[in-house]
Amino acid sequence: MTSIADRLSGPSAAAAPTPAAETVAAASTAAAGITAAPAAAAPAKAASPAITFPAVGERELRLDLFRGLALWLIFIDHLPPNLLTWFTIRNYGFSDATEIFIFISGYTAAFVYGRAMQDAGFIVATARILRRVWQIYVAHVFLFTIFLAEISYVATSFENPLYTEEMGIMDFLKQPDVTIVQALILRFRPVNMDVLPLYIVLMLFLPLILWLMRWRPDVTLGLSVVLYAVTWELDLYLTAYPNGFWAFNPFAWQLLFVFGAWCALGGAQRMARIINSPITLGLCVAYLVAAFCVTLTWYIPQLGHLMPRRIEQWMYPIDKTDLDVLRFAHFLALAALTVHYLRKDWPLLKSPWLRPLIVCGQHSLEIFCLGVFLAFAGHFVLAEVSGGAMMHAVISLCGILVMWGVASLISWYKREADKGAARKGVRSNADLAGGG
Amino acid sequence: MKSVSWLRFGIAALAISLAASARAEDAPQNCEVPAYLLTTESSLPKVADAVKNARTLDILVVGSRSSSIVSTSDAAAYPARLQAALKDKLPAVTVNLTVELQPKKTAEEIAGNLVKLVEGKRPNLVIWQTGTVDAMRSIDPDEFRQAVDDGVATLQKAGADVVLMNLQYSPRTETLISVPPYVDNMRVVAQQRDIPLFDRFAIMRQWNEQGDFDLFNPTHGVELAKQVHDCLGRALSKFIIDAAHLGPAQQN
Structure with a gap:
């Protein structure tokens, strides 16, 4: 089993859960040493022992790192396949960057808004969550507008007889009224624009999830698993426009989100022993290796005959829409190994080499949207300037550089803005929630 | 001064584009397909049988709009190119080929119709090109799979070998x-x-990546489509001959 989180709060907080009321620590970016003191001083006798918030002091860079990584990988996966595609994890196993993104989003959202719920109550926390949902929604609509412009251009300028059939997909442009309204109610989503609607729906239910988590975290996780199972059993889904269904089924993907939230709210600590047991680690490694071998047969078809037919029939298709159990398990195995081997105090986390990833992960909503836009732009450039493999790789690299640049710019701005705010003694940690 | 240089530039551009188009037209298009995309473990026993014993091969192509360029009786589209390539490679065999275009129909709609399509024709081989319409309508992939599976079962029951084309x-x-x-x-x-399974998707992507074809090209002309279909037809002929294990002996 897993979590990026077991070591989130550091060893001292794990030993003595910090009562949630001590969130004052949020006021400073203090070093871990300072936050460890109250944790040791006050063993948990607080009102709600079920939930513990790790001390805030230091930002968990591993979350930022992997969210940044997920953003880069999503961007690369959205471009036509090229050299860099070989670096994306979906080539080496069942799960891909989407799993990482949704899990970390659940984790950070629960972390930030769970604390808000503890401090300010259900209503205020809900209001803050809804404000966040609104931001994501606006971002989605903004991206849709750009997408519409690009598609309209292609539809009017592209008439290759080879693709007469495929161009029929542009027919929706003949009914802009319907299309735009359907996009506004999240039913019309072009390919590559599926993650934000999923995220919007998951965030809408976050107040409920957090409220349940405060009551009984394990029961909440259990309910989530039940919903997942029911989804598979009864084939629940949301329909899309003009036909079809949501490419990421929220009824299934909520499992990852809720699991992330559960980990953030103390589940990870309780699981630490399981995660670190050699048996678990061995199983994880075995599963990852097996998954890797299976993926090899996709890319080297000559190996296909080595796969037993019976396993193939049982395994395929590995369903992304409904978050196949194999994918979920693959993510868990990856996460467990990551958390075990990549410690919170890993020195490289502070090195300039990982800085680009971390800084992107810290502004995930902005960078995610930018990534989707850059993927559109990349498609567009590739279409206009025909280029070979090199051109593809160059475009991917440029996109990543732009993401890094913009993230750094936002960081700089936030730092400057925070300097002003710090004088008044206010510091919001909403950026930790990051939209991620 | 300025206008002169623009003129010169225009002439140069014209010359380059003329040279490029001339090159595209005369030389046979280079469209190598890596061997792994043209090998399959499954075989085509009925095709092998027809070629060895009857010396005739009846092929039916069932496809959507992308199995043609302009119209059904399209000598430049891949079915006709396949027929020509097979005739070329199997000179002693009569190759008959018919095309049933089913534009805008999903796999499910076609699967229900297949009995009628193969009836009377009794083809040895059915090439079923499908998936595009379903993808455009975002049909539930599970239902799509079921429909393709039903269709293949129907064709096999009717006594034909089947090649799927994506x-x-x-x-x-x-x-x-x-x-x-x-x-x-x-x-x-x-x-x-x-x-x-003839992996048209991977093959065309390969061509685009190798630079054999620029499939992003917004051309209005029909030349690119013709070349691509010609290459598809030839690749498909190799694929079928390989899957039916037609050695050099049958090819003469």
Whole structure:
């Protein structure tokens, strides 16, 4: 089993859960040493022992790192396949960057808004969550507008007889009224624009999830698993426009989100022993290796005959829409190994080499949207300037550089803005929630 | 002064584009397909049988709009090119080929219709090109798989070998049509039914990446489409000959 989180709060907080009321620590970016003191001083006798918030002091860079990584990988996966595609994890196993993104989003959202719920109550926390949902929604609509412009251009300028059939997909442009309204109610989503609607729906239910988590975290996780199972059993889904269904089924993907939230709210600590047991680690490694071998047969078809037919029939298709159990398990195995081997105090986390990833992960909503836009732009450039493999790789690299640049710019701005705010003694940690 | 240099530039550009188009027209298009895309573990016993014993091969192509360029009786589209290539490679065999275009029909709609299509024709081989319409309408991939599976079963029951052909690689519509679920599910059916799958998607993508064809090209002309279909027809002929294990002996 897993979590990026077991070591989130550091060893001292794990030993003595910090009562949630001590969130004052949020006021400073203090070093871990300072936050460890109250944790040791006050063993948990607080009102709600079920939930513990790790001390805030230091930002968990591993979350930022992997969210940044997920953003880069999503961007690369959205471009036509090229050299860099070989670096994306979906080539080496069942799960891909989407799993990482949704899990970390659940984790950070629960972390930030769970604390808000503890401090300010259900209503205020809900209001803050809804404000966040609104931001994501606006971002989605903004991206849709750009997408519409690009598609309209292609539809009017592209008439290759080879693709007469495929161009029929542009027919929706003949009914802009319907299309735009359907996009506004999240039913019309072009390919590559599926993650934000999923995220919007998951965030809408976050107040409920957090409220349940405060009551009984394990029961909440259990309910989530039940919903997942029911989804598979009864084939629940949301329909899309003009036909079809949501490419990421929220009824299934909520499992990852809720699991992330559960980990953030103390589940990870309780699981630490399981995660670190050699048996678990061995199983994880075995599963990852097996998954890797299976993926090899996709890319080297000559190996296909080595796969037993019976396993193939049982395994395929590995369903992304409904978050196949194999994918979920693959993510868990990856996460467990990551958390075990990549410690919170890993020195490289502070090195300039990982800085680009971390800084992107810290502004995930902005960078995610930018990534989707850059993927559109990349498609567009590739279409206009025909280029070979090199051109593809160059475009991917440029996109990543732009993401890094913009993230750094936002960081700089936030730092400057925070300097002003710090004088008044206010510091919001909403950026930790990051939209991620 | 300025206008002169523009003129010169225009002439140079014209010359270059003329040279480029001339090159595209005369030399036979280079469209190598890596061997792994043209090999299959599944075989085509009925095709082998027809070629060895009857010396005639009846092929039926069932496809959507992308199995043609302009119209059904299209000598430049891949079915006709396949026929020509097979005749070329199997000179002693009579190759008959008919095309049943079913534009805008999903796999499910076609599967229900297949009995009628093969009736009377009794083809040895049916090449079923499908997936595009389903992908464009975002049909539930599970239902799509079921429909393809039913269709293949029908064809096999009717005594024909089946080759599945998947979607075209269409980079311009990549952000609009989600192709992978349909490609994957066709592969699953091919595996389960033990029939060859002609991976048109991977092959065309390969061509685009190798630079054989620029499939992003917004050309209005029909030349590119003709070349691509010619190459597809030839690749398909190799694929079929390989899957039917037609050695050099039968080829003469």
